Amino acid sequence: MQALTFGITDEQRTIQETTTRMLRPFEARRQEFERALREHGRVPEEFWTALAEAGLLGAFVPEEFGGTAMGLSALATAADAMASRGFGHPLFLLTGMDALCIARSGSASLQRRFLPRIASGALKLCFAITEANAGTNSFRMTTRAVRRGDSYVLDGEKTFITGMDQADYVLLVARSRSREEIERGGLPKTSCLSVFVVDCHTPGISLTPLPMRAIDGAAQWTVHFDGAEVPAENLVGEEHAGALAMFNTLNPERVLIAAGACGQTERLLEMSIAYASQRVVFGSRPIGAYQAVQHPLADLRIRLEAARAVTMKAAAAFDAGVDPSEAGTYANMAKYLATDLAIDAADRAIQTHGGSGFSEDVGVIGYWERTRLMRTAPISKEMILNFVGEHVLGLPRSY
Amino acid sequence: MKILATVKRVPDPETSIKVKPDGSGIVTDNVKWVINPFDEIAIEEALRIKEKVAGSEVVLVSIGGNAAPNDVKEQLRTGLAMGADGAILVVTDAALEPLVVARALAKLVETEKPDLVVMGKQAIDDDSNAAGQMLAELLGWPQATFASKVELSGDQKSATVIREVDGGLETLRFPLPGIVTADLRLNEPRYASLPGIMKARKKELKEIPIGDLEKAGLDVSGRTQLVKMEPPPKRQAGKLVESVDQLVELLHTEAKVI
Numbered sequence: 001m002q003a004l005t006f007g008i009t010d011e012q013r014t015i016q017e018t019t020t021r022m023l024r025p026f027e028a029r030r031q032e033f034e035r036a037l038r039e040h041g042r043v044p045e046e047f048w049t050a051l052a053e054a055g056l057l058g059a060f061v062p063e064e065f066g067g068t069a070m071g072l073s074a075l076a077t078a079a080d081a082m083a084s085r086g087f088g089h090p091l092f093l094l095t096g097m098d099a100l101c102i103a104r105s106g107s108a109s110l111q112r113r114f115l116p117r118i119a120s121g122a123l124k125l126c127f128a129i130t131e132a133n134a135g136t137n138s139f140r141m142t143t144r145a146v147r148r149g150d151s152y153v154l155d156g157e158k159t160f161i162t163g164m165d166q167a168d169y170v171l172l173v174a175r176s177r178s179r180e181e182i183e184r185g186g187l188p189k190t191s192c193l194s195v196f197v198v199d200c201h202t203p204g205i206s207l208t209p210l211p212m213r214a215i216d217g218a219a220q221w222t223v224h225f226d227g228a229e230v231p232a233e234n235l236v237g238e239e240h241a242g243a244l245a246m247f248n249t250l251n252p253e254r255v256l257i258a259a260g261a262c263g264q265t266e267r268l269l270e271m272s273i274a275y276a277s278q279r280v281v282f283g284s285r286p287i288g289a290y291q292a293v294q295h296p297l298a299d300l301r302i303r304l305e306a307a308r309a310v311t312m313k314a315a316a317a318f319d320a321g322v323d324p325s326e327a328g329t330y331a332n333m334a335k336y337l338a339t340d341l342a343i344d345a346a347d348r349a350i351q352t353h354g355g356s357g358f359s360e361d362v363g364v365i366g367y368w369e370r371t372r373l374m375r376t377a378p379i380s381k382e383m384i385l386n387f388v389g390e391h392v393l394g395l396p397r398s399y
Numbered sequence: 400m401k402i403l404a405t406v407k408r409v410p411d412p413e414t415s416i417k418v419k420p421d422g423s424g425i426v427t428d429n430v431k432w433v434i435n436p437f438d439e440i441a442i443e444e445a446l447r448i449k450e451k452v453a454g455s456e457v458v459l460v461s462i463g464g465n466a467a468p469n470d471v472k473e474q475l476r477t478g479l480a481m482g483a484d485g486a487i488l489v490v491t492d493a494a495l496e497p498l499v500v501a502r503a504l505a506k507l508v509e510t511e512k513p514d515l516v517v518m519g520k521q522a523i524d525d526d527s528n529a530a531g532q533m534l535a536e537l538l539g540w541p542q543a544t545f546a547s548k549v550e551l552s553g554d555q556k557s558a559t560v561i562r563e564v565d566g567g568l569e570t571l572r573f574p575l576p577g578i579v580t581a582d583l584r585l586n587e588p589r590y591a592s593l594p595g596i597m598k599a600r601k602k603e604l605k606e607i608p609i610g611d612l613e614k615a616g617l618d619v620s621g622r623t624q625l626v627k628m629e630p631p632p633k634r635q636a637g638k639l640v641e642s643v644d645q646l647v648e649l650l651h652t653e654a655k656v657i
Contacts, residue, residue, distance in 0.1 A: 010473040014480060014596055017433070021590035055593030068597040 008312070012077045015070075019081035022054040026087060033087075034363070042166065043089045043217040051092060052121025054078075060100040065115035069103075071319040072252050076259035076311060083263025084270075086363070090218040091124045091163045093256050097249045098125040098171040101195065105237035105245035114169070114197060126167035126200075128158040128223055129246065136383055138173065138246070139189050143225060145174035145196065147239075150232050152176075152196065154204070154225035160377075163218035164200060164207055170223070172198045172230075176240050193242035197234045204228030214369035251328045252318055253378055254335040258311040261338035261374055265304050268345040268367055272297055272352040279354075287352070296348045300341065307338040329392055332384045339374035340381065346371045400452055400555050400575075403513040404445040405504065406461040406478050406486075407435040408471040409524040422627040424494075427468060434474045437519025440581040443588035444549055445517045446482045452555060458511060459486040462495060462503055465606055472604060479599035480591030486602070487511075491609040496621040501533035503619075506612045508538060513576065514555065520545050520580040531580035541573035544580040551575075 026033050026047060036044050051057050059075040061067020068074070075096055082088055099118045102110060117123045134141035143156025154174060164170060176194035177187070198205075204227045212220040237245040276288030276297070287293045314330035346367040350357035357364045375381050389395045410416055411431040419426055434442070442459065449455040459478045463471035465488060475486040489503055508516065521528035535542035543549075543560035547568070550559045555575065562569045563582050591599070613619060640646045650657045 010476055011596060011600075013473060014477050014591055015593065017477065018591050018593065018596070053592065054590070055595070059593060063597070068593045070593055070597060074593065 007309075008077075012073065015074055015077045016081040018054055019056070019078045020085065022050050022056070023082065023085050023087055026050070027085065030086070037216050038360075041217070041219055047087075047089055048091075048121055048124065051089065052119070055119075056092070057095060057099075057121055058119030060096060060103050061115045061119040062103060062111075065111060066119040067099075067115065071315075072255055073312065073315040073319050075252075076255055076315040079256050079259040080263040080266075080308070080311075083260045084266040085263075086267050088217070088260065090215055091126060091166060093253065093260070094127050094163065094167075095123070095125045096256065097253050098127060098169075098197075100252055101171060101245055101249040102197065102236060104248050105195070106197075107233070107235075109233065110197065110236065123168045124163070124166055125197075126161060126163045126170050128161045128164070128170050129173040130158060130160045132157070132159050136380065138243075139192065141173070141175050141193070143172075143174045144178070145172075145176045145194055145230075147176075147232065148229075151229040152194075152232060152235070154196075154198070154228045154230060156225050157222060158225075159222045160210065160212070161221045161223045162215055164221045164223050165219060167200050170198050170200050171236070172196045173242055173246050174225075176242070190243040191240045193246065194239050195236040195242040195245045196230045197236060198228070198230045202228045202230065214373040216366070216370065247324070250378070251314075251324065251331040254331040255311060255314045255318065257374055257378065258307065258314065258331075258334035258338035261335075261342035261371065262304060262308050262311055264342045264367060264371060265300060265307070265338070265345040268342075268349040268364065269297060269300055269304070271362075271364060272345075272349045275356075276352050293352055297352070300345050300348060303337070303341050303344075307334065307341050310334045310337055325391060329388070332379075332387050335374075335379065336381060336384045339371070342367075342371040343375060400448070400455045400514040400551075401512065402445040402448060402455065402457050403504075403508070403511060403516045404438070404442045404457055404459050404478070404483065405516070405518040405530075406438050406442070406459050406471070406474055407519070407522045407524075408432045408461070408463055408474045409435045409522055412436065412523055418628050418630045422629055423625070424628060432471075432474065434477060435519050435522045435524075437521060437523070437581055437583070439519075439588040440583070440585050441517040441519050441579075442478050442481055442483060443586045444546075444579070444581055445515075446589070447586065448515070448549070448551060449482075449484075452551065456485075457483040458513070459483045460489070460504065460507055461486070462489040462491060462500060462609075464492045465490045475604055476596075476599050477591055479602045479604070480595040481589055482595060484602065486604045488604060488606045489609050489612060490606050491619075493609075493619070494625075495619070496623050497527045497529035498533055499619050499621055500530045501537055502617055503609070503612055504530070504534050505537040506615060506617050508534075515558070515575055516540075516578045517549075518578065518580045520582050531578055535578040538576075538578075540577050542578040542580070543571045543573060545582040546579050547582050547584045549579055549585065 055068055056078050058067025059070050062069045102114050129138055131141050145152040145154055173193055173195050175192055177192040182189060182192050206224045208222040210220045276293050277286050279287045281287055311334040314334040317327045317330050349364045353364050356362050386399050390397045411433045414431055417426040445457045449457050459475055461471050461475055463469055465472060469492050479486055518531045531544055545562045546560045547563045548561035557572055557574045559572045560579055
């Protein structure tokens, strides 16, 4: 018999086990953990320390800077395992993405300054790209970064910035060339953005809270930049070449979102199966014996297997360094499949649980918003279909 | 000093086990395999000794398959990722009884020449609790089983072990080399971190076909035979009683325990 080489590797199984073990002390006091999330809107600090100790914050950090550079497959495996147990930290994904951006595009000195502290858990990072008038289309952004001596001066406004109050640094995408410059010089529209690592406590930065829902453990903010200065050495990659650095980061983000959605589906399925196995309504058979309850759950399990396969394929493609457009295709497909699946899982978990599905103590209802968010962000379902239609099917651009 | 720590692959204690209809064993499809929890404690103790005694080396030993469905390399890699220095796998797909395991380990002790062998007190699948004791007997080495605390003398020539025995604790001191089997409260095992998993990629996992040990005199014939496995009887539904008096009455007349 030929050995089965397709699927999860021994090493990935060990990473699952590592993640499960790391979570064990938090499982033991899950209610306390969830209360902290509800009451303070933050994940307890020990969770971050535990992520660092397990080595999960250094998955994109080279070994010379205290990481493992094990890559996206490892991180996606951990993100899935973590969500499967009902845990997560919004800044875990953001810090991971930012570390990747710095490791791939940052100068040697920038890497030396930031990567060791990211791997050790000393720094939390968030990410700021979205503006009120520049969401899906980042090239419409107006937040300016203008070079003045050894610094860049930042002016403008970013919105929907997750965890800006908790983070030490924000990876900021800003416009370093005005629209007029681009038009006048006949330059490609992609050559207008630059990426910076900005200290969140820089004078000239202020925050306005947003009344948002669906993200646990971090508030969202509008971030105002009023003449805030960032040292020129904090530029990530070449000036005006930020679009590339940014796109290199967005595909892995989609894969990690997909992995998290697979984990959420696993969690919702487990809760549904447990409930359906013991809940008796008529006679003596549990409701899980009814096909109307059983089949929707069986369907989720089948689709979960498929979504996981595509997610791990997307992660493997990224780690193997395949052409970004190909890696992007799988990343988009994984995000599409997994996030729609998670929404269905939340819907069916609520239906399986009946009225108690709406109780915060049962813990299913929170997934309704949490999973639904992912159909919209970080990229909408429709934009993925647009991408696949145009780039995979070769049909005319539809937007 | 050199420490051998044994690793047995067992079904995850958190998964529920089904017995095959013909009673020849358990259903292994979809079973998640882990390091025997007591062996994990043994590895942890070996690593703690290594951290205290400069220049020490921890070598893991397992006996089992090197390919699906009996592949135990994953569990050895996990042990390496915890921090062990190397691993030896005696390759066989046969299920071995404790005496054969002890004989095979004795063969490895001849070549590896460890100062200490640390083992789980038993494996949670068959609960034999025998291989450690048998190994000590075959080697003529001192043994301390059910260890809840292990301390080495300053010159690493002897070990002091506290054992959990019925009704209290027993303290033993014996000269090395020797055998220690780990009880539950000996330590809290660490888990493999990602850097550990990364380092484990470069560590040696040596495979020795069991035939090689047989050529060197290993006797693989057993003395026992698995006749039949059956699941425990299904537990009867409980009964709710109205009062303490009724409970006492039923314990007397129905359960006949008082």
